[in-house]
Amino acid sequence: MVEIRAVADRAASAPVERVDERLARYSRPGTLSFATLPPLSLYVHLPWCLKKCPYCDFNSHEWQRRTASDADPSGSPLPEGRYLDALRADLESALPFVWGRRIHSIFIGGGTPSLFAPESIDRLLADVRARLPLEAGCEITLEANPGTFERDRFRGYRSAGVTRLSIGVQSFDDAKLQALGRVHDAAQARAAVEEARSAFDTFNIDLMYGLPGQTLDAWRADLETALAYDPPHLSAYHLTIEANTLFAKHPPRLPDDDLAAEMLDHLVQRTREVGIDRYEVSAYARPGHRCAHNLNYWQFGDYLGIGAGAHGKLTFPHRVVRQTRFRDPSRYMAEALADSALAQDVEVAREELPFEFMLNALRLPEGFELGRFSERTGLPIGAVERPLDEAERRGLLQRDLQRAWPTARGLDFLNDLQALFLPSPARR
Numbered sequence: 157m158v159e160i161r162a163v164a165d166r167a168a169s170a171p172v173e174r175v176d177e178r179l180a181r182y183s184r185p186g187t188l189s190f191a192t193l194p195p196l197s198l199y200v201h202l203p204w205c206l207k208k209c210p211y212c213d214f215n216s217h218e219w220q221r222r223t224a225s226d227a228d229p230s231g232s233p234l235p236e237g238r239y240l241d242a243l244r245a246d247l248e249s250a251l252p253f254v255w256g257r258r259i260h261s262i263f264i265g266g267g268t269p270s271l272f273a274p275e276s277i278d279r280l281l282a283d284v285r286a287r288l289p290l291e292a293g294c295e296i297t298l299e300a301n302p303g304t305f306e307r308d309r310f311r312g313y314r315s316a317g318v319t320r321l322s323i324g325v326q327s328f329d330d331a332k333l334q335a336l337g338r339v340h341d342a343a344q345a346r347a348a349v350e351e352a353r354s355a356f357d358t359f360n361i362d363l364m365y366g367l368p369g370q371t372l373d374a375w376r377a378d379l380e381t382a383l384a385y386d387p388p389h390l391s392a393y394h395l396t397i398e399a400n401t402l403f404a405k406h407p408p409r410l411p412d413d414d415l416a417a418e419m420l421d422h423l424v425q426r427t428r429e430v431g432i433d434r435y436e437v438s439a440y441a442r443p444g445h446r447c448a449h450n451l452n453y454w455q456f457g458d459y460l461g462i463g464a465g466a467h468g469k470l471t472f473p474h475r476v477v478r479q480t481r482f483r484d485p486s487r488y489m490a491e492a493l494a495d496s497a498l499a500q501d502v503e504v505a506r507e508e509l510p511f512e513f514m515l516n517a518l519r520l521p522e523g524f525e526l527g528r529f530s531e532r533t534g535l536p537i538g539a540v541e542r543p544l545d546e547a548e549r550r551g552l553l554q555r556d557l558q559r560a561w562p563t564a565r566g567l568d569f570l571n572d573l574q575a576l577f578l579p580s581p582a583r584r
């Protein structure tokens with residue numbers, strides 16, 4: 157639930173830059189200067205789900221086999237083999253842009269990655285390892301949905317090299333799961349958590365609150381069920397109605413803002429009581445179990461994104477570049493296999509970098525080291541002196557000589573705090 161930007165696929169007629177042309181463009185001198193490059197993570201997007209949830213605006217697609225040529229030789233209902241071929245080709249095309257860099261973490265997200273067989277995940281990770289050096293202890297997360305696996309599948313993922321499982325539970329209440337249009341029920345949610353717990357040293361439970369018709373007591377009960385599993389990591393998101401979803405067309409009755417705020421207060425208090433600290437707006441972890449991959453996003457690190465619709469951010473000595481792969485899975489596979497998976501790549505304008513940095517870093521209650529701002533944006537800290545002062549004056553931020561961090565009020569009014577760092581004409 158981290159990369160949330162939809163970009164239309166490149167028009168068929170748009171000119172495709174060759175790799176050497178793109179590399180030459182990235183290597184030109186520029187006004188930014190990076191002494192060191194940030195840690196590099198790898199995101200892999202697997203875009204299929206059994207059924208599209210009515211609130212979901214992620215790049216996820218119900219798989220419907222259309223032609224005999226779509227059939228996978230393994231018998232899987234998904235074109236696993238062809239998609240893995242496309243991911244390998246995508247990765248190979250991206251190598252010249254990350255030469256010499258090691259991979260700090262890997263996240264296999266979706267969609268529903270647990271629809272892919274452990275053998276496929278094994279092949280994917282072998283393909284990655286054969287092409288890119290992984291840092292020692294590299295965290296490798298896979299998103300898994302209850303109701304999409306048979307017993308022992310999770311152990312298969314672990315044998316393939318996955319070190320951390322993120323389970324999309326959402327709720328342990330059958331009625332709420334139904335209201336959310338989920339394919340699993342509470343018993344399957346429990347079975348998935350138990351299986352993850354026995355197969356992995358670290359795992360995450362994804363929950364949502366502010367669900368249709370949810371009371372404070374119902375949310376308390378859901379949270380207690382999750383906490384009873386002693387999860388090393390918990391992500392809890394306020395259900396939002398996203399444009400272009402079924403819920404946007406037919407909105408359900410949701411708890412009002414005051415009730416949702418009470419739910420959040422309860423969440424923050426209960427997690428603190430049991431020693432699972434809030435380290436990001438929606439993320440809670442026991443010591444030693446923070447998600448290294450997501451932290452790298454929030455600390456404005458780099459990431460290569462492969463797979464349909466995947467986003468990437470890469471730093472070069474004089475610029476920061478954002479990339480997007482083709483969004484439609486069929487088109488992505490065709491383009492990636494022809495070495496042209498990129499739908500878009502744009503250089504982030506110098507004046508947009510402060511906002512982009514703060515959009516991430518201010519999600520962390522511990523904020524950021526002032527030196528890291530310069531290290532990651534290539535700009536002097538003086539570039540944000542005025543908005544930092546203004547944020548402090550409004551009680552949204554605090555700082556000392558080393559760090560700046562959002563206050564409790566700043567976290568509550570995060571959009572207002574982040575907006576102070578927008579380039580001038582866009583600022584409210």
Ligand SMILES: C[S@@+](CC[C@H](N)C(=O)[O-])C[C@H]1O[C@@H](n2cnc3c(N)ncnc32)[C@H](O)[C@@H]1O
Pocket residue numbers: 157211212213214266267268299300301323324325326362363364393394395396397398
């Ligand atoms: C992209 S989903 C992938 C995980 C998996 N497919 C699933 O849904 O269980 C990641 C998480 O984002 C959260 N999420 C998705 N749509 C949301 C929405 N509209 N509002 C709040 N949270 C949402 C859910 O908690 C979900 O587990």
Ligand code: SF4
Pocket residue numbers: 204205207208209212213214216266267268301324
């Ligand atoms: S399972 Fe997850 S990714 Fe798939 S449609 Fe539902 S919320 Fe979206």
